[in-house]
Amino acid sequence: KMVTIRERNLKDGRISLMLDVYVQGERDCKSLKIYLLPDKGNATIKAQNKEKRRKAEIIRIKKENELIDISYGLPTLKNASLGFLTYFKTIKETKRGSLGNYNNWDSAYKILCLYYKDKDIKLINLTPQDLADIREYFLNTYKTKANKKLSQNASSSYFNKIRICLKQAFDDGITKSPIVNRIKAIKPGETKREFLIEEEIEIVRTTDCETPVIKSAFMFGVYTGRRFSDLLKLRWKDIKHSEDLGYFLDYQQEKTGAHEIHYIGTDAISFLDEDDDENARVFKGLKYSAWTNLKLREWMLKAGITKKITFHSARHTYATYLLTKGVEYAILSKMLGHKDLKTTQIYTKIIDSKRIEAAKVFDKKEIYKS
Incomplete structure (x- = not known):
């Protein structure tokens, strides 16, 4: 074979x-x-x-x-006539399981349609130079509705979707050579990961939110570190309890598809309203939308938090809080469901417990004593 x-x-x-x-x-x-x-x-x-x-x-x-x-x-009929835009749209539609990821694919597709003026060129005719030109368009030419260039991270994300699509085309036998290997990806810019410190967590916890489900989901995220995509799909049957283990989540990660057992504390459970239907969603009414983000932002401002806090900030808060309490990276990596420890080590750039402790030396009044 x-x-x-x-x-x-x-x-x-x-x-x-x-x-x-x-x-x-x-x-x-x-x-x-x-x-x-x-x-x-x-x-x-x-x-x-x-x-x-x-x-x-x-x-x-x-x-x-x-x-x-x-x-x-x-050459098969598919090899001879399949259009690039048609194929990209087909790949895009397979991403509907994760709304955030799908929206990124959809945005990349719309920009690609503008670049080609909706002309569906044959996939097999694409050259490395074509890909290089698309790269340049995403990075420096395309303008948003506000007449601004795409951010470095947006350019990186959208162009990466093009690369994934063309790599898939090669794997499917549609194209004869992996042209993506000859054109560099767009390097993402440095991202500032916002999180809440311990005092801010308490302030937010005691501040009312106009939409209760947003508060309960966000706080549950702070105390469990789960992704927003997992919170959306979480059902009561996924939350379990035993005398020996206490509370834990037994579910499948939305992003990776991996089965996960994640231990949680009773404080996390306190943010939930019980439901007799074990198949019901834990956070009924929670949706991925601009409106949800707006209400989250309004709640933060009401609590006096001016940082740009998103639902993913809850996950960052969980990680940084555990690090400041001395949890090792290897343990944190497992608790975050990361496959690679290097992914977890991004938090080194966010917070360094040793630097914090060093700064607190000056809080000790005895150093001023003669």
Whole structure:
């Protein structure tokens, strides 16, 4: 076989299905982003795993057939006529599971349509120079409705979507070469991650919010470190309790798809209103919208907080608070659900406990004594 399915065991117990392609002496192994869960005798999970293996096999056969066509110089109809904008839109629609991520893809698509003036050029005709020109357009040419250039981070994020799309096109056998490897990504700018200090947490906690569900979700995020996307999907059945472990969340991360067991304190539970329906959403009425962000902002201002606080700031607050209390990075990384410790170490730039303690030396009055 030119193409085979291989399995890779992950640290969290899942099995990642990999597509192993061997052509003309070269091997390329890529993740299909399809993950099997330990079934442990569970008939439902076993059936889901079987269906996932079936999908992987369909992808394998499709990829192998495309490689055979290419090797004989027989371009498929898809290779010959598929448009770049059409293909990008197809990839975009697969991102609807995460609204924030989908909105980024949608914004990139709209700008791409403006660049091409809605002309759907053939995907197979794209060149590295075309990609370089698109990069320049995102970075320096495109103007927003306010007649301003995109921020460095927006340019980076949108152009990265183009790169992901074209890489997928190569993996799907639509394009013959990975042109993304020849054009540099746009480096994101330094991001200021806002968070609340301990005193501000208490102020916010005791300040009323016009929309109670926004306050309860935000404070739950502060005390648990969960992402907004996870709060949106959280259901009562995901919150569990035992005498030995106390309260904990047993759920699937929206961003990574990984199964997560996350221990939480009773203070976090105090922000919730109980519901008899275990399938009900914990934060009913909570939505990802500009209106939600506006009400969050108004609540912060009412509490005297002028920082640009977002729902993700709750997660930053959780992380920085634990670090100031001496929690090690390795432990914090697991509590945040990070796969890589380097991701957690971004908080080194936000707060350095040793510097704080050093500054507090001057608070000790005895140093002034003669």
